[in-house]
Amino acid sequence: MKNARYIAAGLSDADMLWLLSVGTLRSLKSGDMLVSAGKAVNEIFFVLAGSVAVRLRDGTQVARLGVGDVVGEMSFVERHSPLVSVLAEEPVEVLAIARKLILDRFEEQPEFAARFYRALAIFLSERLRETTAVVQAQAGEGQDDKDDRDARARFGRLFRRSAS
DSSP states (O other), rough: OOOOHHHHHHHHHHHOOOOOOOHHEEEEEEEEEEEEETTTTEEEEEEEEEEEEEOOOSSSSSEEEEETEEEEEEEHOOOOOOEEEEEEEEEEEEEEEHHHHHHHHHHHHHHHHHHHHHHHHHHHHHHHHHEEOOOOOSSSHHHHHHHHHHHHHHHHHHHHHHHH
């Protein structure tokens, strides 16, 4: 998916550094479950390394998410248990941030809430566009691909620099 640029563009560096400071780094092995269909999700996850598979209850893979992608955003927004499971396809690192910490930050800094929800709205809108698109032109590497790579690189640099 090409959604990393929407989250990175929507949040300030300070926002992203705050997320890092309150988040918990989790490492998963290939096959480990990050999210289970039907079970409440009380965190939102940012994929820092590796890739995860998004699967329906019958095991059908519907998406593959990688560095810069967000997991658990729909449960965060609508407070319903997920309809899909998310599991590591390879060794994966995610930054897990408790829903409560984010909601507390919203109370303290309404501007953060506005930026966060706007970034999620744009992210979800683009994900819906990608999901509903039946045919996509295969015109080679365009500006969207470059923008996505640039956003993922920025995301990685910020988290690597902050972790040092």
